Amino acid sequence: MDIIESSKRLAAYTAVDNHVKPEHKVIGIGSGSTVPYVVERIVQQGVEANKGRVFIPTGFQSKELIVSSGLGLGDVDQYPTIDVTLDGADEVDSQLNCVKGGGACHLREKVLAEAARTFILVADYRKNVQYLGTNFLQGVPIEVVPFAYAKVLQNLHQVLGSPKATLRMAVKKAGPVVSDNGNFIIDAPFDREKMIDPFTIMAQIKMLTGVVEVGLFCRMAKAAYFGNEDGTVTVRWDDGKIDQVAAPV
Numbered sequence: 094m095d096i097i098e099s100s101k102r103l104a105a106y107t108a109v110d111n112h113v114k115p116e117h118k119v120i121g122i123g124s125g126s127t128v129p130y131v132v133e134r135i136v137q138q139g140v141e142a143n144k145g146r147v148f149i150p151t152g153f154q155s156k157e158l159i160v161s162s163g164l165g166l167g168d169v170d171q172y173p174t175i176d177v178t179l180d181g182a183d184e185v186d187s188q189l190n191c192v193k194g195g196g197a198c199h200l201r202e203k204v205l206a207e208a209a210r211t212f213i214l215v216a217d218y219r220k221n222v223q224y225l226g227t228n229f230l231q232g233v234p235i236e237v238v239p240f241a242y243a244k245v246l247q248n249l250h251q252v253l254g255s256p257k258a259t260l261r262m263a264v265k266k267a268g269p270v271v272s273d274n275g276n277f278i279i280d281a282p283f284d285r286e287k288m289i290d291p292f293t294i295m296a297q298i299k300m301l302t303g304v305v306e307v308g309l310f311c312r313m314a315k316a317a318y319f320g321n322e323d324g325t326v327t328v329r330w331d332d333g334k335i336d337q338v339a340a341p342v
């Protein structure tokens with residue numbers, strides 16, 4: 094396994110060990126390439142621990158993951174209160190704000206983050222940055238209703254200061270990416286000045302009619318776990334505390 098994959102696994106395993114406890118019965122499962130390790134570790138807790146638990150997916154990928162792992166599937170309309178949600182991120186800043194939606198799942202992800210008593214991020218060391226937009230340069234993912242995309246793009250270009258905002262195009266399909274909710278995705282890069290204060294730009298984007306959700310999650314997480322190249326895990330907490338912990342066994 095290469096360093097990045099093992100860093101993802103380290104972060105996921107440590108986060109599950111610390112936050113998925115026997116009393117947790119409703120668990121949100123996020124999307125992306127780090128989340129399979131979250132599910133792997135939960136399965137390792139054993140059949141007894143997972144009996145009676147319900148797992149809520151953030152999209153097609155995590156639904157498949159839950160079902161193929163033999164875990165119980167539910168949805169957030171049945172379980173609007175979730176004990177703990179674990180999810181990946183494209184980038185996390187020093188205040189635990191993050192960019193999400195690199196896989197176009199951020200609408201459902203934000204619903205599950207908000208529904209959760211505890212929201213935990215897991216990622217490899219490349220995502221641990223001081224300011225958003227440091228390594229993840231494609232921009233803030235924005236889910237829009239299809240008929241409004243050109244108007245929202247124009248708003249982003251002319252009013253909100255993202256002249257390079259673009260409609261995300263599909264690979265191996267002609268035309269745009271279509272989210273699990275049937276919407277389009279715009280990627281809008283902003284300069285450092287704007288990304289230093291992600292809440293303000295998030296609120297401005299969200300006010301544009303036609304926008305369904307913005308892939309900026311501002312101070313929603315309790316903690317972010319980053320797997321490091323040296324086999325340790327850095328944990329950033331919402332109160333500013335930072336722990337450096339050894340890898341789980």
Ligand SMILES: O=C[C@H](O)[C@H](O)[C@H](O)COP(=O)(O)O
Pocket residue numbers: 123124125126127128180181182183192193194195196197198199202
């Ligand atoms: O839409 C996708 C999600 O927000 C993912 O959690 C995010 O893109 C991070 O994915 P990965 O762990 O693959 O970098």
